[in-house]
Amino acid sequence: MKIIISHDVDHINVTEHIFKDLILEKMFLRSMLGKIMGRISWKTCFRRMSMLFYKRMNRIEEVMMYDHQNKIPSTFFFGMSNGLGMSYSRQTAAEYIVKVVNNGFDVGVHGIEYMSQDKICDEHDAFKEVTGMTLFGVRNHYVRFDDETFYKMNRAGYLFDSTWFNKENIELKNPYKIGDMWEFPLHIMDVYVCEEGGLEDGMEKTYKIIDEADAMGIKYLTILFHDYQFDDVFAPDLKCWYMKTIEYCKRNKYEFISYRDAIKELDVESKLL
Template sequence: MLSERLNTNRIAYVLFHLSQHFECDSDLRLCFFDSDNPTSRSFYYLAIDGKLVELPVMSSDPCIYFPLTANKADYVTRVEHKGRNIPVLFPLHEDICIYEFDENSNLIFRHDLLKAAFLILSGYQETLGDETDVHGRYRYEDSLQKQLNITTIPVVNYYFDLIVEGLSGFCQKHGIGFRRKRLFENFGFLLSHDVDRIAFYHPREVAFKLKQLLGMAPLYYSKSDTLKLFFKGILYNINPLHGEDPWWNFGMMTELEKKLGLRSSFYFLEKNNGHFDSRYTFRTARIRRLINRLNEEGFETGLHGSYNSAFSKEALCEELNSFTNNTGIKPVGIRQHFLRLRYPDTLLYQEELGFEYDTSLAFAEHEGFRNGYCYPFRPYDFDKDRMAMIWEFPLMLMEVSILGEGYRNLPYTEIGNCAMTLIDEVRKFGGFFSMLWHNCRLDESLYPGITNYYRTLLEDIIKLQPEALTGKDLLNIIKEE
């Protein structure tokens, strides 16, 4: 896997993200050398502004040496860091020493951490094969994260922390001012909601319950409960004033968040001729009113790209235009429905259409860090061998991953444990924790007590004193960096 040495563009990509974690008062002189031929060297400056500038001639200035290897990740060594056993994917020595200083106080890294960081962060592994799940998604089963048991560890942050530790020592030895950087003093909390379904008693939902009763579809509830819900749906459609639909719960959700000092991001999904998509369009009057109210109250509204739009720039463009034309709002953020995308093509479609961030990258089957990083990052365009300009705000926890049949299928009481495990990791690095909770998953019929549990979970997270933010807020923060 990744059996060539990193070229300059890929090195620059890693260093761009590394620069999110430190700043210093002087340019740093870097040397990249072939691990199989140490005399083959190229020299660069890492400028204060994070740009990588080639040096035409060698000098005697103090230098930082990074080895570049053509080895595959056939085996790993491991190092203890910040209480975790971290795999080093491209080890060049049997010992676990990460770096050393020579007699002239040059800093020499002993393993190819740049390549290890690039492999995970760029999503390179997702470009290697055509195997996908039934929804055309990269499979968690095929990932290095599962293979190495690091799904819930932001391993790229650990790599960067080890590199920054070495850089700090180098700068101290040479009298260069050096400061570590954190995106958040504690951690950021990005809460979001995908608005897939808004009508529990929609005629199609009632008809589906009839199919369940007839054995033509799998049961989600007991047969007696399904029968009750079927007749309740019939009555509701005869008399819509019978009561509020349990999936039209946005007032409850926003009042709870405002009480806790939160503002979240809502991503809206247009009906697009597919049974996987929503039952509403952006022309629907109450959807337009909801979107406008959310924006007026300081929440964010973005696009939830339809099932088919993941593989069709034209479909995505139509949905973006429909959202903007009907609401008067041009969304800056997007998440793809079913977390369905082809990496990196779907993200490049989004970039071309003017989206500034995506927040789709997660394993649908498991919570954690799909790209090993708890900071915003930019995807990599492998066809053009360049860093893309759109930002990715990785999704770390989706409640369906815990609850859903075909996923982990755990009790909803496990969601809090999973969240706290991820937050513990994120807080080490001042990163952000992102959680998705669908409005239609606050469903007391399916999960008795879920609403109170959700409220308690948010309260527990807020007690940890994160900086609460929307996707648009996070975008503004990184623009100011």
């Protein structure tokens, strides 16, 4: 079994949220609740309550450094549209995309639209224009999809998608093709498997999924970590969850692979069949 790591870039700067969405307000409320329920420390609570004094919200540089040190060829998904608390501009995304590509990591679209064929094509084409790339992948924000979404993504020209996810139960499936597009089901998402204040339980669940996936013959296990949580004060449990998950994969000698290289392997394999 090989491991595919990816990062959804939901936030870039604090300012993009002011008067545009309720992300900061929700964060204030959640951090107060988290403190009252004993899930986060005072330090983390204050850090989140004082978000307005910080400019940067992403931790892309830090994640790239960590992934580089651990030889992880991860993929960063960037939004080309706004919605559901993702509010940065294409221009801001473009600046970070250059940095990520220059550091040798892959990039794809963090999609908003999942119903309208035209809007799905718009996001695809905007990314093509911003990056100059012709073939790339996508994962939808909040992993939203319906029965038609993947067919529409294929028609838009995506190389792969990694949105399919069972929100109710962990469900492990191997990659499959939809037209010319490869669908890589998402298996492990940080915030679904690990709650704040519940790191120990989160690790137990994560290790169990990894072991089960290997035992049942999953070829590529997909893991999503949101970069903005890679911070000792802002989200200590989730940062720790990511590092412990990576350490577990390394201890068990699993190889890390990018979506693109996995597709190369899958294409060779399907030609041999």
